[in-house]
Amino acid sequence: MKVKSKVISIVSAALLLMGTAACSNDTASTDATKAKSSKGPVTFTYFGADPVPTWNNMQDEVGKEITKRTGVTLKASYQVGNDDKVGLIASSGQYPDLISPKGSAAKMVDAGAMVDLKPLIEKYAPNIKKLIGNNWGRLKYSNEDPKVYFIPTYDAVGQKQFDAGGGFELQHAAVKEAGYPQIKTLQDYENVIKQYVKKHPTVDGKPTVGMSLIGSDWHFLITVTNNATGATGKPDEGEYSIDPKTHKATFHSRLPEEKEYFKWLNHMNDIGLLDSQSFVQTYDQYLAKVASGRVVGLADQSWSYGSAENTLKGAGKDELTYGHYPVTLNDKYKRHDFQSIGFNAGWGIGITKNCKDPIRAIKFLDFLASDEGQILNYWGIKDKQYKVDNGKRVIPADVQEQKTKNNAEFTKKTGIGMYNISMRYGDGMKDSTGNYYTTNFPENVVKNYSKETKEVLSHYNAKTWKDLFPSEKEFPVLPWGAAWSINASSNTEYGAIFQKAEDTAKSYVTKAILAKPADFDKEWDNYLKALDAIGVKKMEAEYTKLVKARVELWSSK
Amino acid sequence: MKTLPLEVSKPMVVKTKKSVWSKILSQKYLILMSFPFVIWVFVFSYIPIWGWTMAFQNFKPGLSFSQQEWVGLQNFKELFLDHDFYLVMRNTLAMSIMELVAGFLCPIVLAVLLHELKNKYFKRTVQTISYLPHFVSWVVVSGIVIQMLSTDGGVVNQLLMNLHVINKPIEFMGKENWFWSIVTTADVWKEVGWNTIIYLAAIAGIDPQLYEAAKVDGASRFRQIWHITIPGIRTTITILLILSIGNLINIGFEKQMLLGNPLVQSHSNVIQLYALNYGIGLGRYSFGTAVGIFNSVVSIILLFSANRIFKKTTGESVM
Numbered sequence: 026m027k028v029k030s031k032v033i034s035i036v037s038a039a040l041l042l043m044g045t046a047a048c049s050n051d052t053a054s055t056d057a058t059k060a061k062s063s064k065g066p067v068t069f070t071y072f073g074a075d076p077v078p079t080w081n082n083m084q085d086e087v088g089k090e091i092t093k094r095t096g097v098t099l100k101a102s103y104q105v106g107n108d109d110k111v112g113l114i115a116s117s118g119q120y121p122d123l124i125s126p127k128g129s130a131a132k133m134v135d136a137g138a139m140v141d142l143k144p145l146i147e148k149y150a151p152n153i154k155k156l157i158g159n160n161w162g163r164l165k166y167s168n169e170d171p172k173v174y175f176i177p178t179y180d181a182v183g184q185k186q187f188d189a190g191g192g193f194e195l196q197h198a199a200v201k202e203a204g205y206p207q208i209k210t211l212q213d214y215e216n217v218i219k220q221y222v223k224k225h226p227t228v229d230g231k232p233t234v235g236m237s238l239i240g241s242d243w244h245f246l247i248t249v250t251n252n253a254t255g256a257t258g259k260p261d262e263g264e265y266s267i268d269p270k271t272h273k274a275t276f277h278s279r280l281p282e283e284k285e286y287f288k289w290l291n292h293m294n295d296i297g298l299l300d301s302q303s304f305v306q307t308y309d310q311y312l313a314k315v316a317s318g319r320v321v322g323l324a325d326q327s328w329s330y331g332s333a334e335n336t337l338k339g340a341g342k343d344e345l346t347y348g349h350y351p352v353t354l355n356d357k358y359k360r361h362d363f364q365s366i367g368f369n370a371g372w373g374i375g376i377t378k379n380c381k382d383p384i385r386a387i388k389f390l391d392f393l394a395s396d397e398g399q400i401l402n403y404w405g406i407k408d409k410q411y412k413v414d415n416g417k418r419v420i421p422a423d424v425q426e427q428k429t430k431n432n433a434e435f436t437k438k439t440g441i442g443m444y445n446i447s448m449r450y451g452d453g454m455k456d457s458t459g460n461y462y463t464t465n466f467p468e469n470v471v472k473n474y475s476k477e478t479k480e481v482l483s484h485y486n487a488k489t490w491k492d493l494f495p496s497e498k499e500f501p502v503l504p505w506g507a508a509w510s511i512n513a514s515s516n517t518e519y520g521a522i523f524q525k526a527e528d529t530a531k532s533y534v535t536k537a538i539l540a541k542p543a544d545f546d547k548e549w550d551n552y553l554k555a556l557d558a559i560g561v562k563k564m565e566a567e568y569t570k571l572v573k574a575r576v577e578l579w580s581s582k
Numbered sequence: 583m584k585t586l587p588l589e590v591s592k593p594m595v596v597k598t599k600k601s602v603w604s605k606i607l608s609q610k611y612l613i614l615m616s617f618p619f620v621i622w623v624f625v626f627s628y629i630p631i632w633g634w635t636m637a638f639q640n641f642k643p644g645l646s647f648s649q650q651e652w653v654g655l656q657n658f659k660e661l662f663l664d665h666d667f668y669l670v671m672r673n674t675l676a677m678s679i680m681e682l683v684a685g686f687l688c689p690i691v692l693a694v695l696l697h698e699l700k701n702k703y704f705k706r707t708v709q710t711i712s713y714l715p716h717f718v719s720w721v722v723v724s725g726i727v728i729q730m731l732s733t734d735g736g737v738v739n740q741l742l743m744n745l746h747v748i749n750k751p752i753e754f755m756g757k758e759n760w761f762w763s764i765v766t767t768a769d770v771w772k773e774v775g776w777n778t779i780i781y782l783a784a785i786a787g788i789d790p791q792l793y794e795a796a797k798v799d800g801a802s803r804f805r806q807i808w809h810i811t812i813p814g815i816r817t818t819i820t821i822l823l824i825l826s827i828g829n830l831i832n833i834g835f836e837k838q839m840l841l842g843n844p845l846v847q848s849h850s851n852v853i854q855l856y857a858l859n860y861g862i863g864l865g866r867y868s869f870g871t872a873v874g875i876f877n878s879v880v881s882i883i884l885l886f887s888a889n890r891i892f893k894k895t896t897g898e899s900v901m
Contacts, residue, residue: 109865116645135642231735241843302734305755305843307725310732516865524864525666531844539756539845558665 062384066096069386074111074127076103077443079433085440086409087401094397097389099123120377122386125446127372128512130175134166139174140376140383146173149384150391152398156182156448162581163370163506168574171581175373176390176448181463182368184451187470189490190327191255191362194347196221197477199321201344205484208350211256211289218298218322228319235298236322239311244329245531249290249538252324253283258358260366260500263509264527265565267572272505274568276561278530284549285354290538291545304535318345343475348482349490363491364500366507374446393447396456402444403463410439418460505575513571522564529555637871657872666856673762674852678833680766682826688774690819693781694811698803709782712775720772724840727768731755761846765837780822781815788814820898828885831877853877 081088083098092098102121104110111129114120115136126133133139143161146153153176157164165171193214199221200208208214218235225233238248251261254277259266266277277283293299300320302310314320315333323330327349334346351360374390376383392398404411404418411418420428428435436443450462470489474482487493505511513519533552540548606613637657639650661667692712699705715723730737733751742748754760792810801809835854842850853873861870893899 112865136645245844300734301753302732304845305728305753306732306734307728309725310729314734514865516867520864520866521860521869524860528847528859532847535844 062382062388064096066092066098067382067385068098068100069123069380069389070121071099071101071123071125071446072103072110072114072121073101073125073446074104074129075125076105077101079437079443081437081440081443083440085436085438085443086406087440087444090401090406091392091398091444095389095392097385120379122377122380123374123446124377125175125178125372125374127179130372130375131512131514133375133377134170134174138377138379140378140380141172141174142176142376142387143173145376145383145387146176149387150394152391152394152396153387153448156394156450158182160368160370163368163579165578165581168578171578175371175375177368177370177373178446178448179372180369181449181451181454183454185453186363187452187465187467187489187491189349189351189362189494191325192349192360192490192494193252193256193352194323194325194330194349196318196321196345196347197481198344200348200481205481208352210355211286211352212355214322214350214352215289215293215298219296221321222298229317231317231319234300234314234320236293236324237300237306237311237314237320238303238324239306239308239329240304240531240535241306242308244308244311244325245535246527247329248323248325249534250278250283250530253278253286255360255362256286256352256354256358257282258353258361260361260364260503261509262507264523265508265568267505267508269501269503272569272572272576274508274565274572276526276530276556276565278534279553279556279561282354287534287538287549288545289354291540291542294539295542299538304539318342323347338475343477346475346477348478349493351494359495359499361500362494363497365497365502367502367504369506369510371506371510371512390447393444394449398444398447399449399462400456402442402449405439405441410441416458416460420464504580505572506579508572511568511571511575513568519564519567522560525559526556526561526564529559634871634875636868637875639868641868641871653868657868658876660869661872661876666851669848670851670853670856673838673849674831674833677762677765677838677852678830680762681769681833682830684766684770685773685777686823686826688770689777690781690815692774693778693785693815694807696778696782697785697811698807709775709778713779714775715772716776718772720836720840723768723772724837727764727841728755731764755841755843756845758846758849761842761849765841765850768841769837781818784815784818785811816896817898820892820896821900824885824888824892824900827888828881830884831880 080101080103082101083089083092109129111124111126112132114124114126115129115132115138118136118138120133120138124133146157161173164173164175164177166174193208195208195214195217199217200206202224203217203220206213206217208217222233222235227233239245240249246264250264254261254266257280259277262274262277264276264278265274266280267274278287290299294301300306300314302314306314312330312333315323315330316336318337327334327347330347337343337345351362353360376386380386393402400418404420407413410424411420413419428441435441450456452461452463452465453467454462456462467489471479482488482490482492485493513523529552533548533555537545537548537552635647638652638654640653640656641650696705696709699708731739731754733739733753736751736754738754739748739751743751754764788810792814793806796806796810831853833852833854835852835858838850838852838855857870857873857877860866861873889899889901
């Protein structure tokens with residue numbers, strides 16, 4: 026009996042000791058900078074809110090190289106479907122070591138799950154520090170909680186756009202037949218369509234469509250209301266228009282100048298140039314219509330109709346693909362498509378309290394942010410996926426062919442572009458050797474244009490579509506960045522009003538566009554009344570506060 | 583049928599405790615066998631009711647139960663004060679009653695007609711073809727419906743044009759007042775064959791001698807249907823009707839979401855869609871739960887009153 030009780034007491038003492046040891050470990054890791062860091066191979070768990078279907082457990086070539094250099098292996102899991110996985114992670118307390126929660130960041134921060142990264146970056150991450158530069162203010166979480174919880178990964182530093190993807194689109198054939206006129210206002214745009222439809226009432230036996238929109242689902246925002254903003258000379262701020270001086274936000278589709286745009290759509294519908302299916306068709310039906318080549322004009326973004334355009338290209342109908350024109354309501358307005366938003370921090374990757382070795386984690390992220398890490402991620406492995414000719418990085422033709430032909434397979438095998446999980450430079454930025462960091466550069470844009478596209482552009486003395494638009498140099502950088510990235514919490518009264526305002530706009534603006542021209546003003550008044558009834562002013566006031574807070578935060582150091 | 587078990591149970595009540603135990607002992611295997619299902623029901627149907635507490639809180643994920651802020655009936659107040667809620671209720675009830683009537687009568691009629699068919703192969707073929715749409719998802723069905731009713735080469739419009747019924751294509755999907763009918767028709771098309779199966783099974787259980795006897799008495803085909811087939815499946819009809827009345831408010835949202843568009847929004851928004859868009863979609867879990875509770879309470883009331891009415895009038899009921 027005695028022996029037995031002795032054994033029990035020893036065991037329980039040992040258990041107690043282990044318990045205290047575990048506890049002291051915990052307290053040590055909360056003060057991240059003081060924790061000891063390991064050297065050997067280590068595995069970090071990672072959760073990403075955006076799925077990466079080509080993820081290969083770091084068994085791809087770039088992944089193996091990263092593990093070789095850093096000793097780190099990532100065990101990644103991703104969001105599947107629409108469920109709120111980040112919310113679950115936040116409430117369960119079982120945080121991964123690294124997390125990229127996208128728009129749900131607040132859930133992690135509210136749960137107290139994130140580690141303040143600023144001291145770690147200052148001490149251990151020179152490359153990230155260099156990339157941040159004087160943008161520290163933009164990395165802060167909020168005015169109330171000015172810590173840095175996330176390293177922005179959704180925007181690249183210095184990223185430049187080389188081509189236009191928005192504006193108003195017209196088929197090359199229509200522009201050619203019209204004799205390459207100046208296309209600056211809605212009237213010019215309408216004339217080109219009108220002439221072409223008159224001349225070619227049918228395409229392959231089916232009626233020609235003047236202009237088609239997709240207003241039945243969320244594309245309503247892209248093809249209907251956003252264009253009202255673009256055509257009236259304002260940058261795209263999501264559902265708001267923000268006064269550059271007072272920072273007052275207005276729900277943009279209720280502005281009087283935008284009414285004029287919708288009135289024009291109403292007129293297009295009246296004369297039969299607007300597709301009568303615009304607000305009824307599904308996205309797939311819209312794409313099918315565009316791919317049939319019988320839609321003369323679009324008011325969409327190339328990422329939205331791109332797959333349909335590719336079908337046209339594949340069928341050799343390059344003359345029926347689209348060009349982008351800087352169309353405005355009248356010549357008083359100037360398109361703001363390229364107004365710079367500066368570095369759009371916000372969404373990104375963070376280290377959680379559960380991470381045993383935050384120093385190692387930040388060093389890992391710092392490696393990815395180094396020139397070496399970025400080139401590995403963007404270009405692959407030297408002499409395998411790229412070569413250096415006379416100091417210039419080039420992709421061999423056979424590699425390029427694999428890359429374009431079967432991109433998913435190529436990415437899975439090589440891992441190129443799959444490690445966008447730290448800060449990095451964007452398109453158009455050059456490293457110390459004078460090479461571009463990314464594989465996208467201006468020369469490539471023109472190279473990928475079809476013969477027809479080049480011909481149309483040559484008549485406007487332009488190299489790319491972007492050249493037709495006012496350049497970013499004409500506008501100041503927006504101090505609040507991209508307004509659509511300001512996270513307004515949705516589970517509040519504000520969120521409910523906002524949702525209602527969107528639904529109201531969808532329903533009433535559509536009705537106004539499809540009304541008889543004589544009834545347009547009446548329908549428009551109904552719309553304004555409905556917005557007032559749901560409390561749009563209250564919502565705008567709330568959002569104005571957020572914009573002001575953002576400006577204050579981002580201008581801080 | 584009803585009186586028999588009552589008589590058996592009566593003496594049991596009078597008897598002492600011992601005999602209850604002996605009864606349990608004698609049925610121990612049956613009781614053991616029912617255990618997994620009782621646990622299943624408990625785990626999946628009763629424990630989740632705990633989540634109803636969310637409706638009375640300002641629920642925030644990540645906080646423990648004791649840290650949640652209690653707001654009383656705030657969420658319900660918000661729901662009942664929302665003007666849209668009444669519009670949504672109107673749409674829900676209108677569409678579900680239309681679906682109840684159409685979706686209830688059509689399968690019975692189809693089942694009776696199929697039963698009357700003499701050619702076995704033709705019957706099988708019709709049956710198979712009619713229930714196949716059940717396995718097609720609403721995403722596909724809505725695509726078919728929208729394409730068929732389209733003004734741009736839609737079959738329905740072309741047919742009507744060629745028959746000179748109309749001289750200009752009609753924008754079916756853009757007409758608010760037609761939306762309910764379109765949804766109901768699409769639903770009947772999709773589900774009629776599937777819902778027929780249970781009635782066909784019930785009809786198969788009718789004693790063929792009854793038909794023979796009726797024939798000898800000189801009953802016509804219609805008389806046979808009216809006096810033998812319909813009464814033969816009356817119990818099935820009643821039970822299914824009571825259950826579907828209980829589900830009146832649980833209309834689902836796929837059809838309305840997929841077939842709807844901004845033009846018909848005022849007629850397409852239903853309660854589940856409302857809960858999705860204004861509750862879960864916005865992360866307002868408490869509000870969504872409040873809508874869910876409202877739903878369940880209405881369902882229970884409907885179910886019990888339907889059950890009671892049928893019990894009184896026809897003597898048949900589910901409970």
